[in-house]
Amino acid sequence: MADRPKVGIVGVAIRPCIPDDGRHSLEEHLHLVMHATLADAGLATDDLEGIVVGANDQYDGRAITVMMASGPLGGVDRDILSTPSAGEHAFVLGALRIASGQFRTQLVAAWSPTEASSIPEAQRLANDPLFHRRLPLDELAAAALQANAMEHAAPGCAALAERVLATMRGNGARAFPSLVQADVARGRPTRWPLRADMVPPPVTGVVALMLASEEFIAERGISPVAWISGMGWATEPAFLGDRDLATAPALAAAASQAYGEAGVIDAGTAFDVAEITDVTPYQALLALEGLGLAARADWPARLGEFGPEGRMPVNLSGGVASLNPVYCTGLIRIAEVANQLRGRAEGHQKQGARRGLAHAASGPAMQYQTVIVLEAGERRAAA
């Protein structure tokens, strides 16, 4: 909408792989990341007007886990909400809260601990007890069903998936050399056609972003800023049997919303850099199509454009294929693009990136799809 007040990302802290050395509780990790985000924005805790978190009870092992998160993130005497549907939904709501005029700033955060005895087991609790609970259906199994559906619909996907995986791992090794290896030996099949080496093991992660209104940013002279110019989010239905897993209609709907707002006509040429949620390389391919970056017929010819030296690099961070803090991978994609546009992507910076695309997906076989278009702000010399 044209009359929506502009919202910018002014602070980012990404912790995609926190060592499980026991030195800090989850609550303490969140507190440290809150301070790091404010420091990145050059702001103080008094500047914090509200908070939205994407928090999942089953991963955290706490009912209403936002209760734990409120104190460390500054929730006391403030307005804090939680969107357990997805970490990235916290970003959407945080931006809407500023656009509504009710707030000038919002802290947005998501995290993913590895304290559960089994994350697949935690995921299986999401199966309804009527029809699906007794099936061995965790999110990796749903992703495998999706991969098979894609190979059936577009034969040759499996080979393309290998190319995508190699590119992502290469990116990951450059971005996080101490954490990610470019070449991982082919592992055993885990859920056919997915191999154990295709999806990295869950790690502990925390991510937070500070959002602010245009007015607040101008008043404080904050720079650099990544401006939100388009947002879209949409959902698929719950039952996998009701979906064509080889397509992503909700992603098309979300992209259409975001591009409409941002005035993007041809997504294929609109962006300098993109981050997509690629729990499997097959999902990466589906995202390229759903986002309007490359139709499936063009995948073999065009994958090169999305490599690190290509016209529009995808996942310079290495993506989920490199580091997999399960529940916050979507919000991390948005944070990575924001850092690219703010010139703060460090070792994996794409020079001169002005317009970026972030894609987040959550839930079984990418049920929830979110698309965010970000643009670099004018750089002002420090006063």
Place this chain on the structure above:
Amino acid sequence: MELLKRQEDWKITYTHALGETASWFYVQIRDHAKIYGKRDARSGRVLVPPRAFSDQTLEPTTDWVEVGPGGVIEAFTIVYDKFNNLPDPPYAFGYVMLDGADTALGGFFKGVELANGEEASKRLAIGTRVVTRFAEKRTGDVLDFWFEPAAS
């Protein structure tokens, strides 16, 4: 028509990291039967149980302060109903501000006859002085200690 039901149970366990602050607190309880709080430097308040930071000032806490074993009751209740996975009733528990602390620590109350709620509630009234008692065998938990009304 026949309406069916199905019983489902969530079987999943979690291993939560306590972090340095809570770990030190519980080791003192387990090994030395002593309770410590941590001071919020900005407000000066001693937080018991200790937190690494204050959710009020959003600043890190600083020095350790030994508190108790005496204190006063700040809140209590006496439970007469049976709940799954909780002790057999009746039992009393609540919160005590230990001497030297500014916040209250949760724990069971023992040493009070609970059959008559009216009588028991007078013995546990807010402001009542209590002392902390420690179990012989301690595991590093808030159940390693409890509170009893101080001899008057």
Place this chain on the structure above:
Amino acid sequence: MTGRVGIIGIGQSNFQPRRNDASYPDLVREAVVIAMRDAGLDFDDIQAVVYSLSPDAMVGIGNAERLGVDAVGGRNKRFLRINTGGATGISSVITAWTHVASGACDVVLTAGADKVGECGDSQTVLNKIWDPIYERSLPLGTINMLAMSAVRYAHKYGMTQEDMARVVAKNRRHASKNPHAHLRKETTIEEVMASRMVSWPVKLFDCCPQSSGGCAMVLASERYIKQRGLEAVWITGLAHSSETYYLGDRMGRGFTADHADAHALGASFRKSFRMSGIKDARKEVHVAELYAPFSNTEFHSIEAAGLADIGTSPAMLREGAFALGTNAGAVVNPSGGVLCTNAIAVTAMVRIAEAALQVWGRAGERQVKGARVGIASGNGGDHQFFGTMVVEA
């Protein structure tokens, strides 16, 4: 912001102890269908859905909002879920308001349901809301937690158990006039006092029931409402505020929030009143639907809403205030309130629905005559998260 945001459709179940005839998504659908019919819209008109669901474990399905997508007609639409515990319902309506007020959407549906009766022991689930490091080893549950609030409130202000029972008698009388309420049988102070002690000083009749049912509301922009010639009541004020997670920090020395009172609820109401231009709630508010799952907590909620000075509401209730038919100020919980109906995921949404029906003049036998300004609240977590709203005709 571009104009006001209105409520154009309301749907709620007739809440029951159990609903063996309906699955969880069936219950959501039940409320959505009523709300959509009330709004006179088709699902194609809905641009976004805000899904209202508190702890997953209460319905026994992780991320159960996924299962509700079809029940709310959410396929390929904007969809997200809110959880702030017991405040979820009001937080969801506030989030739906945010979707419209931001200019992102013109028409938004918010909906949810709960089947608390199917949860083997809700207090076992609710024990898991406490921090596993310090507080979960204690036998904490929501009843015990708010019983301790009663002990502190009684200590500070002299509330008696008869005062608590008087709240129950009033609300059950109100609920007897509300076809949606779960507990609709009137009771007396004597019966409440004779009910068994659960957690001192809270007795069985001082406690809310475990209810099953759904609630849904449709919100729209003023522009859309005028263009379509729809009827509406208006959301004129809203806010949230929060307290510390740790019960023991709401007592002792130097605290800001006392566990006896509802500090952050008061802060949230003051923000809502400022937004809606209410200067003196006692003079300007006609009806209040306040989230109070235990009789004692209605008192500090009334005071936080500015309808009584701190510590004085028990005496005012003794004088006949807050009851249907009173001539002295706002009626509190004419629906019977949470004490008579608690389907946790939507309980706080029902508070807004009921306040909206009142200022709309559509509250049937429980109608507060001439109500034009209504307020609603929701409490979540361990008395930690508070949401408030003002609705006006």
